[in-house]
Amino acid sequence: MSGTDTDGERTTRRRTIAAVGAAITGAVAGCTGQQSSTAETTTTATHSVQLSPAGRVEFDAVxxxxxxxxxxxxxxxVALGHGDAVNAVYVPEMSGTTMNHYYRRLDGVSFEWEGLQDPLTDGLVKEQLYSLGSDVHLADPAWASAQTGWDRSDVDEIASQVGPWVGNFYSGTRATxxxxxxxxxxxxxxxxxxKVAAVFREQARYExxxxxxxDLLSTIQSNLPPESERPTAVRATLANDGQSFYTYHLNAPGYWLADTRPLGAVDAFGDGEWDGLWGTVDYETMLEADPDVFLHLWGLTPNYSMASVRDSLATHEVGSQLTAVQNDRVYPGGMRYQGPLMNLFQLEMGAKQLYPEQFGEWPEYEDGAPYPEIPDDEWLFDRRRVASIVGGGA
Known part of the structure; x- marks a missing residue:
C-alpha cells in the first residue's frame, strides 16, 4: 500500500484481504500473493503473521x-516507527499523555494523540470501524467478539470487509x-x-x-538482593471513594505484569485470590498486609494526583500507620497497558523504587510532569540507543 493509493485501490485491496482470509482462517484475513521468505526486507512480497487467536494473517504491504x-x-x-499510522486509542488524552511522559526522555520520539478517536467511548462500535477503514486492527478478535453487541460473525465481518485483526488480549493476565x-x-x-513487528516488516527495529x-533485564536481575532481603510491596490504586483500594498481583503470569514480575519483590497480597483481574481491600486489610513499598498503579498518568494520594493516606487514621507511608515509600506506578518503550521505563522506575541501594534513588516526581530526568550514569538502559532505534538509526 503506497502513499498514492486511491480509495478504489484501497477498497480492492481490502476485498482481496477478505477473500484470502476467508480461505485461510475463516475469520481473519490477508492479501493475495505468494509468500516469500524475504518478506521482512521486501516491500512487494506478501508476508504473513501467525498469532493466536487470529491464526495466520497475510499482508501484501505495510x-x-x-x-x-x-x-x-x-x-x-511508535517503537517501530509507525506511530503516525494509529487512528484510534483508548482515552487518547490519558494514553497519549502518559506515553509522551516517557517519550520526553527519548530525543525525537513523540505520539500525536490529539484528534485520535476513542474506540470505547460508547463501547466497541462496528460503524466506527467501518468509518475508520483501518488496514489492520491491532486488537484481539476473541476479545472483540465478547463486547456488547458483538459475536464471532461481527468479528469475521470486519475482518473481511475492512481489515484483519492481529492482537492478543487474554495474555495480559493469562485469563480464559x-x-x-x-x-x-x-x-x-x-x-x-x-508479532506486531512482523506486521510492519520491522524485524531489525524489533531485534x-x-x-x-x-540487557536491562540482565542488569536488574544480576543485581537483585537475595530474596530474604527484598521488600514487601503492593501494586494498588486508591479507589475514588477514598476508603478502599484496587489491588493487583506483582508476580503472576501475564504481560500486564511485565514491569513488576522481573523485579522479584515480595507480593504483600501474594496469597490473595480474587474473582476477577483484581481485588478490592479496605484500609484495615491493607494494614494487615502492611507493605514496605506502595506502587500506585496509574500514578504516572494524568488520571491521578500522587500528591493527593499521599495526603489521603497520610491523613487517614489507618493509612497513616502503613509502613510505606511512614517511610515515604509511596510511589507512582505506570500503566498495565504497556508496550515495549513503556516497559523499559517502567522496569527502570520499579527497580529504583524497590531497590534504591542497588539501582539508585527514584527522583521526586511532580504531578503532570514527564518521567523524571535521571543522570546518565544512573540510567538502567541507554535512552540515546533507544531513540536512535526508533528513529531508524543503527
Missing part, C-alpha cells in the same frame, strides 16, 4: 492506517478467553511485540529493541 484499543499496541507502533476459542495461546509482551530489553 499497513498505513492502524486501529488500536489499548495503548500497548500504540506504543508498539470466551467460548469458541479453544487452543488460545498466551504470549509474553516482547514476543507479542515481535535491536529486544536486545536493549534483554
Amino acid at each position: 499497513p498505513e492506517t492502524v486501529f488500536t484499543v489499548f495503548p500497548q499496541y500504540a506504543d508498539m507502533a 478467553p470466551p467460548e469458541g476459542y479453544d487452543g488460545y495461546e498466551y504470549y509474553p509482551l516482547w514476543d507479542l511485540f515481535g 535491536a529493541l529486544a536486545a536493549v530489553h534483554a
Whole structure:
C-alpha cells in the first residue's frame, strides 16, 4: 500500500484481504500473493503473521492506517516507527499523555494523540470501524467478539470487509478467553511485540529493541538482593471513594505484569485470590498486609494526583500507620497497558523504587510532569540507543 493509493485501490485491496482470509482462517484475513521468505526486507512480497487467536494473517504491504484499543499496541507502533499510522486509542488524552511522559526522555520520539478517536467511548462500535477503514486492527478478535453487541460473525465481518485483526488480549493476565476459542495461546509482551513487528516488516527495529530489553533485564536481575532481603510491596490504586483500594498481583503470569514480575519483590497480597483481574481491600486489610513499598498503579498518568494520594493516606487514621507511608515509600506506578518503550521505563522506575541501594534513588516526581530526568550514569538502559532505534538509526 503506497502513499498514492486511491480509495478504489484501497477498497480492492481490502476485498482481496477478505477473500484470502476467508480461505485461510475463516475469520481473519490477508492479501493475495505468494509468500516469500524475504518478506521482512521486501516491500512487494506478501508476508504473513501467525498469532493466536487470529491464526495466520497475510499482508501484501505495510499497513498505513492502524486501529488500536489499548495503548500497548500504540506504543508498539511508535517503537517501530509507525506511530503516525494509529487512528484510534483508548482515552487518547490519558494514553497519549502518559506515553509522551516517557517519550520526553527519548530525543525525537513523540505520539500525536490529539484528534485520535476513542474506540470505547460508547463501547466497541462496528460503524466506527467501518468509518475508520483501518488496514489492520491491532486488537484481539476473541476479545472483540465478547463486547456488547458483538459475536464471532461481527468479528469475521470486519475482518473481511475492512481489515484483519492481529492482537492478543487474554495474555495480559493469562485469563480464559470466551467460548469458541479453544487452543488460545498466551504470549509474553516482547514476543507479542515481535508479532506486531512482523506486521510492519520491522524485524531489525524489533531485534535491536529486544536486545536493549534483554540487557536491562540482565542488569536488574544480576543485581537483585537475595530474596530474604527484598521488600514487601503492593501494586494498588486508591479507589475514588477514598476508603478502599484496587489491588493487583506483582508476580503472576501475564504481560500486564511485565514491569513488576522481573523485579522479584515480595507480593504483600501474594496469597490473595480474587474473582476477577483484581481485588478490592479496605484500609484495615491493607494494614494487615502492611507493605514496605506502595506502587500506585496509574500514578504516572494524568488520571491521578500522587500528591493527593499521599495526603489521603497520610491523613487517614489507618493509612497513616502503613509502613510505606511512614517511610515515604509511596510511589507512582505506570500503566498495565504497556508496550515495549513503556516497559523499559517502567522496569527502570520499579527497580529504583524497590531497590534504591542497588539501582539508585527514584527522583521526586511532580504531578503532570514527564518521567523524571535521571543522570546518565544512573540510567538502567541507554535512552540515546533507544531513540536512535526508533528513529531508524543503527
